[in-house]
Amino acid sequence: MPSTKKVVAMILAGGKGTRLESLTKKTAKPAVSFAAKYRIIDFPISNCANSGINTVGILMQYESTQLDAYIGNGKKWGLNGVHCLMSTLAPKQTEQGANWYRGTADAITQNIDFLDNANPDYVLILSGDHIYKTSYSEMINLHETSGADVTISVIEVDPKEASRFGIMVCDDKDQIVQFQEKPKNPVSNLASMGVYIFSWKVLRKYLKEDEVNPDSEHDFGKNIIPQMLADKRKLLAYRFKGYWRDVGTLASLHEANMDIALDKGELNLYDDASTQIYTEDVYSVPQYVGKRGSIKRSIANQGAIILGDVDSSVISTGVVIENDTKVTRCVVMEGVVIKRGAKIHNAIIAPNSVIEENSEINLGKDEVVLVNTVNK
Amino acid sequence: MNKVIGFCNLHTEPHLGEITKNRPLAALSFLGRYGIIDFTLSNFSNSHIDNVYVLVRKGIVSIRRHIGSGSNFVNNTVLGSIQLLINEKGLSNKPFNTDINNIKENFDLDEFDFDYAVIAPSYFLSSMDFRPLIAKHIESGSAISVVYKHVNDADKEYIQCDKLKFDPRGRVIKSSKNIGRTNEADVSLETFIVSKKALKKIVDSVSKVSELYNIRDMVNFFIEEEVVDVQGIEFDGFVVPILTLEGYINHSLDLLNYHVRNQLFQENWPVYTTTHNTPPALYGKDSDVKNSFIANGAIIKGKVTNSIISREVVIEKGAEVKNSIIFTRSVIGKDVKLERVLCDKNVSISVNKKLNGEPNETLVISQGARI
Numbered sequence: 210m211p212s213t214k215k216v217v218a219m220i221l222a223g224g225k226g227t228r229l230e231s232l233t234k235k236t237a238k239p240a241v242s243f244a245a246k247y248r249i250i251d252f253p254i255s256n257c258a259n260s261g262i263n264t265v266g267i268l269m270q271y272e273s274t275q276l277d278a279y280i281g282n283g284k285k286w287g288l289n290g291v292h293c294l295m296s297t298l299a300p301k302q303t304e305q306g307a308n309w310y311r312g313t314a315d316a317i318t319q320n321i322d323f324l325d326n327a328n329p330d331y332v333l334i335l336s337g338d339h340i341y342k343t344s345y346s347e348m349i350n351l352h353e354t355s356g357a358d359v360t361i362s363v364i365e366v367d368p369k370e371a372s373r374f375g376i377m378v379c380d381d382k383d384q385i386v387q388f389q390e391k392p393k394n395p396v397s398n399l400a401s402m403g404v405y406i407f408s409w410k411v412l413r414k415y416l417k418e419d420e421v422n423p424d425s426e427h428d429f430g431k432n433i434i435p436q437m438l439a440d441k442r443k444l445l446a447y448r449f450k451g452y453w454r455d456v457g458t459l460a461s462l463h464e465a466n467m468d469i470a471l472d473k474g475e476l477n478l479y480d481d482a483s484t485q486i487y488t489e490d491v492y493s494v495p496q497y498v499g500k501r502g503s504i505k506r507s508i509a510n511q512g513a514i515i516l517g518d519v520d521s522s523v524i525s526t527g528v529v530i531e532n533d534t535k536v537t538r539c540v541v542m543e544g545v546v547i548k549r550g551a552k553i554h555n556a557i558i559a560p561n562s563v564i565e566e567n568s569e570i571n572l573g574k575d576e577v578v579l580v581n582t583v584n585k
Numbered sequence: 586m587n588k589v590i591g592f593c594n595l596h597t598e599p600h601l602g603e604i605t606k607n608r609p610l611a612a613l614s615f616l617g618r619y620g621i622i623d624f625t626l627s628n629f630s631n632s633h634i635d636n637v638y639v640l641v642r643k644g645i646v647s648i649r650r651h652i653g654s655g656s657n658f659v660n661n662t663v664l665g666s667i668q669l670l671i672n673e674k675g676l677s678n679k680p681f682n683t684d685i686n687n688i689k690e691n692f693d694l695d696e697f698d699f700d701y702a703v704i705a706p707s708y709f710l711s712s713m714d715f716r717p718l719i720a721k722h723i724e725s726g727s728a729i730s731v732v733y734k735h736v737n738d739a740d741k742e743y744i745q746c747d748k749l750k751f752d753p754r755g756r757v758i759k760s761s762k763n764i765g766r767t768n769e770a771d772v773s774l775e776t777f778i779v780s781k782k783a784l785k786k787i788v789d790s791v792s793k794v795s796e797l798y799n800i801r802d803m804v805n806f807f808i809e810e811e812v813v814d815v816q817g818i819e820f821d822g823f824v825v826p827i828l829t830l831e832g833y834i835n836h837s838l839d840l841l842n843y844h845v846r847n848q849l850f851q852e853n854w855p856v857y858t859t860t861h862n863t864p865p866a867l868y869g870k871d872s873d874v875k876n877s878f879i880a881n882g883a884i885i886k887g888k889v890t891n892s893i894i895s896r897e898v899v900i901e902k903g904a905e906v907k908n909s910i911i912f913t914r915s916v917i918g919k920d921v922k923l924e925r926v927l928c929d930k931n932v933s934i935s936v937n938k939k940l941n942g943e944p945n946e947t948l949v950i951s952q953g954a955r956i
Binding site: 244478487488490496498504505509 | 616618843846855856858860861862865866867868869870871872873874876877879880881882
């Protein structure tokens with residue numbers, strides 16, 4: 210039963226993604242390719258569509274042109290229907306002057322008009338760079354029935370990794386009693402996924418106060434959540450079960466791609482139509498595997514031409530892998546050409562890059578390298 | 586500027602046996618992801634003809650399912666449209682279900698605003714820019730133009746198509762059926778360019794000539810009786826004729842060849858189609874694929890050679906598929922061996938079965954069959 214409450218999703222997609230190196234030189238991190246045919250942001254947007262959330266704002270700042278064009282009117286995710294509104298929200302000039310988004314919370318504050326117009330009961334805050342398939346309905350229901358001011362989606366992480374996340378301590382009713390943003394000495398392994406549902410009236414009040422606080426970094430994790438905790442507001446944890454990855458580094462991006470190529474079964478793109486991921490479909494012939502080509506333990510998208518030997522890799526649209534090549538454990542992004550005789554291992558190959566004839570790249574190495582011949 | 590509209594004519598489609606029993610040829614799957622009709626609709630779109638009427642003879646539901654709102658094909662989704670038209674009276678009286686009667690029933694040509702119409706069938710696949718052809722038509726001053734192709738394989742292909750002869754000015758003086766007696770011939774691609782006045786003449790003539798005639802018959806009658814000038818315009822591009830079942834299969838498999846494929850699919854001439862948001866194809870650790878097209882959503886765990894695998898097909902471990910075409914959502918079970926087989930949609934073949942056709946005698950497995 211869908212909730213009768215109105216939910217608006219705001220997807221934070223403005224980060225620079227420095228740790229993805231030159232992959233994000235001309236592309237915002239959420240627009241980076243993933244799993245042969247998707248872009249990272251397809252995941253949270255499709256999750257919204259599949260949860261019946263029809264109003265979605267995309268907050269962008271860094272290299273927004275490509276991302277803005279990709280989002281369009283939301284048609285790719287069906288969010289151009291009569292009850293839908295898909296809007297890209299970049300920083301703008303106002304009477305008060307022109308401002309960059311000063312933090313995740315400030316990005317929302319600067320678009321308070323968008324939310325006031327939409328007039329939601331709840332606001333769902335999402336990150337544009339997480340890979341997971343879900344319906345938010347269960348979390349929304351929990352938020353509604355519990356009467357919480359904010360519900361935060363949490364996942365158990367490896368204790369050694371815990372200091373990379375916002376860490377929470379809960380009581381026996383999953384009410385959050387302590388919150389540490391990227392702590393040196395984490396007190397638990399319950400990490401925030403950066404997915405929040407706020408009651409809009411409460412959030413609005415906190416954003417307005419935060420806006421004029423000179424000591425604030427205007428960040429949800431650093432400022433808004435700790436302030437609400439200090440005010441003894443009701444903060445609830447929602448325990449997420451399933452596959453979830455932050456693909457903010459080359460290694461994690463590579464690993465998440467491999468999870469799908471090697472069909473590990475944790476993130477299944479092939480079952481359950483109710484959590485399908487939607488994306489842009491290009492008009493090209495199906496992928497072609499040549500007479501001497503070979504492809505195993507891999508995924509490949511339409512328009513790819515595979516004449517060489519591919520193992521444990523991700524082959525995107527329009528990729529050409531010529532004869533006598535060997536491609537292993539690679540994430541080959543759209544339009545890449547791997548020329549005759551080249552051998553390449555454990556690499557992410559940036560869009561439209563060309564791997565020269567007979568070159569040997571990263572053979573026998575365990576560490577993932579980025580190859581980018583376009584935006585160096 | 587002249588206003589040009591397009592008619593995609595499905596009234597004269599050939600029958601390909603079992604696979605066109607329950608669907609129009611236009612809606613038949615091609616190369617694992619297209620529908621036959623995509624080529625003609627894309628030709629209209631790429632030629633900037635944005636008002637297209639599909640003259641449907643039967644199976645309007647499969648056509649509508651494939652085309653959807655048409656927004657995948659038109660340039661401007663407000664100004665452009667693809668409308669499906671049927672001849673309602675003809676549904677209960679099949680001999681009268683002609684393309685001319687379809688136009689007649691759906692349009693008052695006096696009221697309808699256009700200067701020229703391009704009428705093209707679905708079954709000659711090509712990348713055809715109509716714009717230079719329209720320019721030639723206007724330049725010729727003829728009432729009607731027919732687009733033809735000079736071919737060297739008329740003894741094997743284009744059987745039962747119209748073979749044209751011309752006067753020195755390029756006007757058609759004779760049209761006769763190709764029965765395969767010569768290799769060389771100028772065959773009609775059944776693509777007509779007409780002015781509004783000429784289309785009106787075609788429509789108005791049925792009451793005097795024959796109510797059973799399609800446009801193709803009426804144009805042949807005009808040529809025979811010298812009623813109006815019919816100009817021949819040559820198309821020198823690549824054409825894939827889909828006229829018989831074996832032709833459909835052989836031409837599909839020929840397109841596995843890169844050089845053949847590059848003649849049909851031209852740069853800057855995309856072939857649009859309905860998209861399905863299927864995930865990329867997944868290859869297992871024992872997959873062995875050679876010289877084949879694999880569409881998205883397919884899961885390949887077995888061996889596939891010289892074949893075309895459509896969307897969401899599963900080829901289980903140990904299965905071997907050779908010289909075959911497998912349509913959407915069929916499942917080829919463990920250790921199954923198929924050679925020269927066409928599996929229609931949603932077929933399921935259980936473990937260990939061995940099914941064989943012969944060259945030019947393809948074994949066709951009907952939609953939804955459980956074997």
